[in-house]
Amino acid sequence: MGEITIENKPAQFHKLTRKVSRYVTEGKTPVYGLENAYGYGRTLAVWLLEKGCIVKDCIVKDVNTALSYAQRKSVPMYQKSDSYDAEAVALVLINKLPDAIPDDKYWTLSQLVNRRDNISVHQQRLKNQLHEQLCMAYPSYKKFFEDIGRPTPLYFFGRYPSPIHLHGKSAEELAGELRPVSHNNCSTKRADRTLELVKSRRGNLPRLPGEPGCRHQRPGGGFGALYRVQMKEVEAAIEAMLPNFNCTLMTMPGIDIATAANLLSEIGNIDRFPNANKLAKFAGIAPVNFSSAGKGKDVCPKQGNRRLQAIFYFLAIQMVQVASSGTARHLVFLEYYLRKQEEGKNKPQALICIARRLVNIVYGMLKNHTEFREPERRTGEETV
Incomplete structure (x- = not known):
């Protein structure tokens, strides 16, 4: 017209x-x-x-x-x-x-979540760059610092960009220097082990060709400082916004503030979905039936919100985790997971089944603003 x-x-x-x-x-x-x-x-x-x-x-x-x-x-x-x-x-x-x-509050929350994800990506990129530099100066650095993004290793590599700067440093001096940064978590024994690992790799600490030897060449200097500040600001803003949603998701083990914010930003207003089946279909977790003349099978859908599906999938992984001591995080979910494998499903399929159950739980908590309650565990005729 x-x-x-x-x-x-x-x-x-x-x-x-x-x-x-x-x-x-x-x-x-x-x-x-x-x-x-x-x-x-x-x-x-x-x-x-x-x-x-x-x-x-x-x-x-x-x-x-x-x-x-x-x-x-x-x-x-x-x-x-x-x-x-x-x-x-x-x-x-x-x-x-x-x-x-x-709705402005859901839109604002989604913007904050996206900002947090972008900052996390930049932090990982800088971490990879730092790893590339440290592999030249400290090839065995992972034996004494597992996570180079922590304050202690950042201070250490910023203060000692190459092993040549550790020449003449005793274990007591190094431990005393790192103790305030590590919140009293660096003992003399650990400092001595660090120095021994460096010496065993470099002998008497000679300078290699092209190795950074000047103080201003610091691999760890200023690593992601701005991003860390921005991350704290964004996370504080997200935490301040969550009370506006009357959200009870944090009462569920495995869901922290970041995960709850991700769920809310992807789901939006829960009233959009008349039941949990609709939410599962929106997330791409509900199976789709392909059949003709009564013959066919249920297959995993290719549509749906892939970000929301990933959140539920990784949350399902947390539910079936077992500690090194052998204690299950959630015995009910672990038994359900093992039962699905006994029925012939592989591990990813069994995790999708758990994710589907989690959709029901999350839907009920968002719809009724109720706190998480542990599922009932049935063993024979008894209910625990």
């Missing part, structure tokens, strides 16, 4: 509503279908809902990109242009679609 192209900024949105108003006669209500209403279309969705008194009563619908893509593919000749994309979205609107409700 009409077509208009505008820039995606609030200053241009009135052109769209003015164009639409020409077709809104008495008794009609405009319906805006926005593809990616929680991404690029979020600004327009928020503007339409806030300016409802100006653009009359309007309905804003969220059009799933998969639905509009399927609509484009359904025609005999596949087309792809901005004009036809808009037509495909309009055709999808004929079906029943959910209203677009860009």
